[in-house]
Amino acid sequence: MGALAGRRIVLGVTGGIAAYKAVEVASRLKKAGAELRVIMTRGAQSFVAPLTFREVADAPVATTMWGEPQHHVAHIALAEFAELVLIAPATANLIAKAAAGIADDMLTTTVLATRAPLLLAPAMNTVMWESPVTQENIHRLTARGAQIIPPAEGFLACGAVGAGRLPEPAEIVRAAEAHFARTQSLTGRRILVTAAGTEEPLDPVRYLGNRSTGRMGYEVAAEAARRGAEVILVSGPTPLATPAGVQRVDVRSAREMYAAVLAAYDGVDAVIKAAAVADYRPAETAEHKIKKSDGELTLTLTRNPDILYELGQKKRHQILVGFAAETQNVADYARGKLTKKNLDFIVANNVAEENAGFGVATNHVQIFYADGRAEEHPLMAKAALAGIILDRLAGMLRK
Ligand code: CTP
Numbered sequence: 451m452g453a454l455a456g457r458r459i460v461l462g463v464t465g466g467i468a469a470y471k472a473v474e475v476a477s478r479l480k481k482a483g484a485e486l487r488v489i490m491t492r493g494a495q496s497f498v499a500p501l502t503f504r505e506v507a508d509a510p511v512a513t514t515m516w517g518e519p520q521h522h523v524a525h526i527a528l529a530e531f532a533e534l535v536l537i538a539p540a541t542a543n544l545i546a547k548a549a550a551g552i553a554d555d556m557l558t559t560t561v562l563a564t565r566a567p568l569l570l571a572p573a574m575n576t577v578m579w580e581s582p583v584t585q586e587n588i589h590r591l592t593a594r595g596a597q598i599i600p601p602a603e604g605f606l607a608c609g610a611v612g613a614g615r616l617p618e619p620a621e622i623v624r625a626a627e628a629h630f631a632r633t634q635s636l637t638g639r640r641i642l643v644t645a646a647g648t649e650e651p652l653d654p655v656r657y658l659g660n661r662s663t664g665r666m667g668y669e670v671a672a673e674a675a676r677r678g679a680e681v682i683l684v685s686g687p688t689p690l691a692t693p694a695g696v697q698r699v700d701v702r703s704a705r706e707m708y709a710a711v712l713a714a715y716d717g718v719d720a721v722i723k724a725a726a727v728a729d730y731r732p733a734e735t736a737e738h739k740i741k742k743s744d745g746e747l748t749l750t751l752t753r754n755p756d757i758l759y760e761l762g763q764k765k766r767h768q769i770l771v772g773f774a775a776e777t778q779n780v781a782d783y784a785r786g787k788l789t790k791k792n793l794d795f796i797v798a799n800n801v802a803e804e805n806a807g808f809g810v811a812t813n814h815v816q817i818f819y820a821d822g823r824a825e826e827h828p829l830m831a832k833a834a835l836a837g838i839i840l841d842r843l844a845g846m847l848r849k
Contacts, residue, residue, distance in 0.1 A: 453630040454623075455483035460528055460566075462537035462557045463503075464544045465493015467607040468573040468616035472538050473498060475619045476507035479536075482623065487512065487528055489557045491544070515556050525556055529563035536626055537561075538599075539573035539616045542584050548596075549587035567676075568596040569629055571622050576612030593811045593831040599625045632837075635844040637678030640718045643671040644711060644725035644757075646686035648704045652749070653736035660726045661808040664688035666773070667724030669836035671696045674722075677840060682718070684710045686725060704728050704754035711757055720769040720843055723758050730754060762792030769846050771839065774798040775807065784818050794846060795819045797839060805829055817842070 459479055463472040472494075479486050486509040490500055500511040512524060537544060537557070544557070548568070553559040561568065568591065578584060579601060588598060599622055602615040616622075645667020649657040664685060671683040672693030681696045684707055692698045699714075701707045704727045715721070730751035740747075758772050770793045774784040777800065784798035799815045801807030806814040806829070814829040817839075827838065 452482050453627045453634075454479060457484045457630055458531050458533045459484045459486055459626065460532040460535045460560060460564075461486060461488045461509075462491075462535060462540075462544075462561070463488060463494040463498070464491045464537065464539060464541045464557065465496060466539040466541050466573045466616070467497065468539040469494045469497035471616050471619055473502055473506050475536075475538050475622050476503050476509060478619055478623045479626065480507040480509065482627070484626075487531060489513075489528065489560060491555055491557050493541070493543075512556050515559065525559040526563055528556075528560045529566070532560070532564050532566040534569060534626060534629060535561060535564055535566050536569045536571075536622070538571035538622050540570040542572075542574045542578045542581075542587075545570065545572060545584060545587050545591065549590040567629070569599065569625060570596060571599040571616055571625075572601050572614075573616035574601075574614050575606055575608050576610055576614045579612075579614040589831070592834055595833045597625070597629065632841070632844075633677055635677050636674055636840065636847075639679045639720070639847060640682070641674050641679045641843075642682045642684065642711065642714050642718045642721045643667050643674065644684045644707060644721075644723050644727075645671065646688040646690075647726040648686045648707055648728045648754075649702050650704065650728045650731035650754075651702075651735045652732045653738065653740045655739050658728060658730075658732065658751075660728065662686070662726035663809045664690050664725075665809070665811070666813065666832050666835070667722070668693060669832045670722050670724060670839060673833070673836040673840055677844070682714050684714070684725070704731065704757070708755045708757050708760070712760070715761060715764065715768070718768060719847060720771065721758075721761055722771040722839065722843070723761075724773050726775065727757055728754055729756075756791070758791045758793070762790075765792055769794045769843060771843060772796045775801045777802040781816065781818070781824070784816070788818050788820060793820065795842065797835075 488503045488509050488511045503511045547558045553562040602617045603613045604615045646664030647660040647662035649659045651657050668690050671681050675681045675695035683696050683698045699710050733750040733752040772793045776783050780798050780800050788796040799806050805812045817825045
């Protein structure tokens with residue numbers, strides 16, 4: 451049985467010249483066993499008749515919000531039906547509307563109303579594809595977890611040559627297959643993720659902290675749960691909401707994190723340590739608020755346990771993934787930590803760089819592996835990076 455068998459897919463077709471290729475996409479999805487519904491925009495219907503989809507793929511086709519109601523709110527029914535919303539071709543207009551949350555027809559309303567992941571195959575003229583506003587919209591969508599099948603290069607209908615062609619139907623179907631294969635890739639695995647910074651109390655009102663918001667770790671936890679893992683998220687203080695299906699354990703200080711992580715360690719298959727753990731804490735925590743006085747105040751700090759180092763020492767079957775936040779000599783420092791802490795791989799970023807590191811939705815990283823390999827990744831949404839980290843982890847767990 452293929453990855454698409456029995457999967458509930460809504461195929462959105464928008465009004466580009468490539469709409470005719472969507473017929474073959476629909477037919478292939480159907481042959482692969484998917485349960486298919488098609489939504490066509492008005493533009494799409496100028497290129498291909500709804501009947502074509504109905505006949506070729508034997509799928510119900512929705513063309514308007516205002517037709518004969520098969521369901522009292524048809525767009526909600528489709529939104530809930532979908533395990534995946536695949537839009538091929540996706541025009542610049544559809545991409546802009548989806549990015550902005552506009553819901554003015556059946557397809558855009560379904561996109562807004564669904565919790566299902568979005569897989570988009572953009573197709574348009576090269577200038578429209580490369581235009582900053584389209585790229586910005588794509589970026590906004592991927593930052594929210596949408597996946598993009600990059601347009602191919604070649605001869606376009608308008609006579610130009612460049613990027614913007616709809617990829618071949620077989621490739622689009624492969625991307626949908628890969629999506630569903632990924633959603634099962636961590637089924638049956640238990641994964642421990644740590645996230646956010648720790649707070650080291652100085653007195654009842656003050657603490658030493660750091661600028662980590664927990665975003666990277668939360669994206670990893672959310673994506674691991676979507677891929678079927680049982681996820682324990684040990685989190686420092688953060689306003690972020692607990693991702694669906696994740697068991698969250700709240701801690702404040704490094705020592706509390708240490709205790710929570712070690713308690714769970716034996717039963718997990720992997721640990722991803724995205725938390726920014728304080729290396730030092732105030733040697734004493736004052737029982738009452740420290741009052742100011744003339745002159746200087748000196749704080750004495752004492753070392754916290756290195757949680758990941760301890761895990762590396764106690765490692766048996768577990769895969770260990772660390773993060774390294776650096777402001778210089780990224781590769782050297784990251785490789786040093788990889789070896790010292792006995793990790794399987796380490797995700798390193800330069801937090802001094804714009805759009806990478808603390809509090810932003812994107813990251814720019816290199817990954818170093820225990821066997822000496824290294825990968826450089828382009829600037830991308832933390833959600834997308836979470837996917838890459840989990841792809842690598844799933845590969846190692848399979849071995
Ligand atoms: N880490 C940890 N316990 C600590 C400090 C760090 O588990 N007390 C983990 C982090 O969660 C991260 C990795 O170790 O996955 C590297 O953290 P980082 O702060 O970059 O490095 P340090 O080991 O603290 O080294 P340094 O402060 O010298 O850069």
